[in-house]
Amino acid sequence: MPRILLTGGLGYIGSHTGFELLDAGYEITIVDNCSNSSERVLDQFETYCNTRPDFFNGDIRDSKFLETVFAQKPIDAVIHFAALKAVDESFEKRDEYFDVNVEGTRVLCEVMEQFGVHRLVYSSSATVYGVPERNPIPETARLSATNPYGETKLACEKLLIDVATQSPAWSVIILRYFNPAGAHQSGLLGEAPKKAANIAAAILEVLRGIRAEVVINGVDYPTPDGTCIRDFIHVVDVARAHVVALKAMDTSTGCKIYNIGTGRGQSVKEMIVAFENAANQSIATRVGPRRDGDVVVAIADPTKIERELGWRAQHTLQDIAESAVAWIRKSAHR
Template sequence: MPTVLVTGGAGYIGSHTTLALTQAGYDVIVYDNLSTGRAEAVLPPARLVVGDLAETAKLATLMAESRFTAVLHFAGSIIVPESVENPIKYYKNNTTNTTALVELALRHRIPHFIFSSTAAVYGIPKTVPVTEDAPTAPINPYGRSKLMSEWTIFDAAAAHPHFRPVVLRYFNVAGADPGGRLGQCTPQATHLIKVAAQTALGRREALSIFGTDYPTPDGTCIRDYIHVTDLAEAHVRALRHLEGGGAPGVFNCGYGHGYSVREIIAAMQAAIGHTFAVRTAPRRAGDPPVLVADSTRIQRVMGWQPKHDCIEEIVKSAYLWEQRL
């Protein structure tokens, strides 16, 4: 049974991927500082080691003891407005820590590396849907910190042929495990569907629409929402791809179509059968008008096929999870 390291595996996407990996037969060790993740999200038989990526000596000891065949790297900071207000945090948590992790993986001869990246590296794309070959021009520190991490990873791979990475660029991740075992737990999350579920349950006074004057049909931002379980499966496919000798590369993870903020609100209200308070607010810094993926490459190369491409299912699963919390 191959043993893999999942950094940030107690968080939202990391915990769903850890579950998918264990179900696929991998022995998984999660390394997480629990700053945003939760220990109970690491479901057995996966094991949790509490630690920070900045604790390189601790991480090196773990690597020496565990003989990992792969690293799946999720740990990092992900809130766009916060990155504008506190960019140094993002360059430290994302770029610096990723560089240190890559260095350790090289030192311990771990051959496979899967990196959690983002559509934010594209900035404001000129053509939509966005392919992996589109220019990278991030418009916020979050996107820049992730793009710099990608450069580090691929430069390391060029210098060390045994090191073979896959970078997965996520679009908007949403929803919860269909079995009700996992979901997004961050109390002050900024993800729209999470916020809509919290508002629907009365845990927030109102949902704010940040900007109603974007160049879109209803004036609000459009995003490609991918169910977290489909995204977790994409990571398993990526690992299998590398293990089978597949080439390193960059792959978009999305469905190829988007929904506006107003459409997501309407979908949530339809799913739960009642309305909730909505208010308008000024635009947030660093928000592009439209981000929709072209995910042809991952489907063609890895055979990934989404099973939960249904906005009603996504919002309902998020709401049911929020109820459990």
Template sequence: MILITGGMGYIGSHTVVELVNSGYEVIILDNLSNSKRSVLEKLEFLTGNSLTFYEQDLRDKEKLRMVFQKHEIEAVIHFAGLKAVGESIKEPLAYYDNNVIGTLVLCEVMQEFGCKQLVFSSSATVYGMANEVPFREDMPLSTTNPYGTTKWMIERILQDLYRADQTWRIMLLRYFNPIGAHASRLIGEMPQGIPNNLVPYVMQVAVGELECLQVYGKDYPTADGTGVRDYVHVVDLAKGHLCALDYIQRHEGIETVNLGTGKGYSVLEVVKTFEAISKKKIHYTIEPRRAGDIAICYADTTKAKKLLQWEAKKSLQEMCTDSWHFIKAKKDEEHSL
């Protein structure tokens, strides 16, 4: 049985679908701080299964112990955490408390119950601003915001945990920029409030919820002056977790692996692709660069291919198409209510 923390969120929910449809039994734990209870019935529909869900906070140690007492959990995929870069700069203590303390409590309870297989949701933000692209797993790490620092700290904690007890099997997955949605149009990225990420922002402009997109910086050393990022389809990403889980069930040790496409697209390339797919004009304004934003970021995917036999399959066009279909379906659903 696999425990998925943050399993009602964007990446977590897609991973639940892939796991259950591959024959795994899962338990979902989520405090719904950035997700909705209605996701559960969609997951049950997509998997054809009744799913076990606990609405609780990871930091509540006694409640978490009760979940482990009730179920024989063999591994954990750990998504739960706050994830908005801008918010983390304004509210650093909330990020350290939620992300770091939550992980410490999880590891303590896992250790108590002899559950020592963990896949952790890390981030490419740990590569900082000094490295040359493509980013390799063995590069020196640095961070530019509290969100990234929590991911870096948790990676260090898990490495120290493994050094102290080498019966642990741990996979640290560094995501690049997840976009897209499930082909069913039932689940996708649903940020609460103004989106922090590019594609949800573009989608909200396309459906008229926001007036225009703010593009931060047009003087980067890139083809069109806007920042370049490695966008990976959320379903490809979810499948990467199955590969990671399979790997730690068969191999001892701790490993760090990038999950990205190995290609970079600029902000304006994404906007143009989305315009072509949606037949909507995306109005945008050029704003000054944001502190901490790097010009170009994309993954070296060699290790993922070699170690996990995983690589991203979906193109930018497919990612934007699935995102557009999802937001349209969501708007249609709202209008029919």
């Protein structure tokens, strides 16, 4: 079976995608430096998939390290998740974000070329759209990131488009995620970053007793309840999109870009209520200031990937909340 290299494969979306790939019959190799993840995730692979993936702990900016990985076993394709990803932190650590995200991607592409691996699925973000001119947002919308994290994703997209344009051997698919949340149905995987950087992760920290309250950054936006509206998508739906993208590259070259979202918008307050219903408890909140770089409304137009690849999100906001609550309750007993 084809062997897929997952950079950042122990992280939130990477690990869920690893589960889906193994379920689909692929073999996987994982590269991760564990800066925002843990090697304990390998135990969950063993429990759920009855296999422990090959794992290499290292930095994607280190070409010698990557060469060692590629030399171990033939790699058929790469799914590139590894990146720094906190919007607020990216303002404080702009240079580091560009170094890890953009330089890391450049080094990865060079090593892939060296080993004749020309198929890449790239983990991008809806942050590349900045403040959208309209919602839902199509892939053809104007690109203008409002924060350094989004700027790094946009720079990586341009780099990959150039790579695919300059060499007909390459097949690149860029997936622009909107707002992944939720947990795997097995209860073995969920979102547990070392620092919560989004509303879902913050809610989970309250439910786990790590923090006392969720800070709602802004309640004076021009939306029905005053909070930002996002396209929250179940992480398993996001993971499934990568399997679909890999299969599509069997018959395509060049670079294609797809939104990964539901096409439905829900507010931050609606997200909190969904978790309260799932957990059957109230969640303490506090109003905080607006965050730099936040847009008011961001909803995906997913019709392109539905039409071309047959992928569509299957889960609701309540599914997201219930799966995440089930995960934290199960993990509390491990």
